[in-house]
Amino acid sequence: MSLIEALGATVLMYVIIYAILSLGLNLQYGTTGIVNFTYYTFVAIGAYFAGVTAMGAPPPGSGEAYILGWSLPFPIPLIIGGLMAGVAGGLLALIAFRRLRSDYLAIVTLSAGTVVFDIVNNATNLFNGSDGIYGVPAPWVQTFGLPPQDSYLVLIPIGLVVLAICWLIVHLIDGSPYGRTLRAIRDNRDVAEAFGKNAFRHQMGAMILGCVFAGLGGALTVEFVGALDPGGWTTVETFIVWAAVILGGAGSNIGVVLGALIVQGVIIQGTLFLPAFGGEALVPALRNIAIGVLVIVVMYFRPQGLIPERRHRYDRLFGRPGGMAPPTPPTQPGDGEAVS
Numbered sequence: 001m002s003l004i005e006a007l008g009a010t011v012l013m014y015v016i017i018y019a020i021l022s023l024g025l026n027l028q029y030g031t032t033g034i035v036n037f038t039y040y041t042f043v044a045i046g047a048y049f050a051g052v053t054a055m056g057a058p059p060p061g062s063g064e065a066y067i068l069g070w071s072l073p074f075p076i077p078l079i080i081g082g083l084m085a086g087v088a089g090g091l092l093a094l095i096a097f098r099r100l101r102s103d104y105l106a107i108v109t110l111s112a113g114t115v116v117f118d119i120v121n122n123a124t125n126l127f128n129g130s131d132g133i134y135g136v137p138a139p140w141v142q143t144f145g146l147p148p149q150d151s152y153l154v155l156i157p158i159g160l161v162v163l164a165i166c167w168l169i170v171h172l173i174d175g176s177p178y179g180r181t182l183r184a185i186r187d188n189r190d191v192a193e194a195f196g197k198n199a200f201r202h203q204m205g206a207m208i209l210g211c212v213f214a215g216l217g218g219a220l221t222v223e224f225v226g227a228l229d230p231g232g233w234t235t236v237e238t239f240i241v242w243a244a245v246i247l248g249g250a251g252s253n254i255g256v257v258l259g260a261l262i263v264q265g266v267i268i269q270g271t272l273f274l275p276a277f278g279g280e281a282l283v284p285a286l287r288n289i290a291i292g293v294l295v296i297v298v299m300y301f302r303p304q305g306l307i308p309e310r311r312h313r314y315d316r317l318f319g320r321p322g323g324m325a326p327p328t329p330p331t332q333p334g335d336g337e338a339v340s
Helices: 003-031 039-052 076-096 102-122 152-174 177-187 189-194 199-225 235-248 253-268 282-301
Strands: none
Touching (some): 003 152, 003 177, 003 199, 003 235, 039 076, 039 102, 039 199, 039 235, 076 199, 152 177, 152 199, 152 253, 177 189, 177 199, 189 199, 253 282
């Protein structure tokens, strides 16, 4: 594999992964109004569980220590990663959604992410502490007789299939009564509850499903990179996913995929082609500055994003174009009806 092929495969794989992550966060925030400031924590949970269920037990004398240590065939680790992230999201939602909204909910999610980060970083027997897990095998490489550096030939098609499934799910939700209820809760939870909708149950469902998407993206990441440590899922990573959603257009599935392409494919991965200059940390710093400035500009000049959320019209439900049919006026005497 040439250097150009390797770079192109890396860019494409990360765009696919971040498109999946953006769809999940868009379901939570763009569709339901859940402000999840620790979204990448669920990506890490999915990655860790996918890794420890695929890489087998630690070699004797290696000094590694982590739970499970299974060697399950693909796609079982991918599914486990998504499910465990969903379970973690459900537990957080169970605690937070009954009493908290808006800013308070955002603070709780951020605090929960800090707690999980410290536990994983310091509990050396959980996921090997600050050293993290490494040596995670790419799926089906040996089956097809591929060298490890050509694992992208398998992972990119797998990633595209996962992305297509995630897209289909959010697309079906978007046009369903369930999706209309989520948007109603986002716009005004009190009004939705006054009409008999269980806001807590619907928010729980959106939170869990969005975290499952995060876990799937994390599982694909660790299978592509082969390693993960706590330094790879800091607050900046969550900001990148949020930037993709805000830039593309919260509530718009096409928009957030475009946002992932711009933020991850153009700004982050594209800057890897720049020649080194300045200090070692200068290019990564400029990369984050560019993303931040772009988000500020979009929020100021086009707050709805590059591709805004499509306005949902339900004219067909009322039998005429343009909106709800007006009520039928009462029958007046002399209009052909007998008067008693």
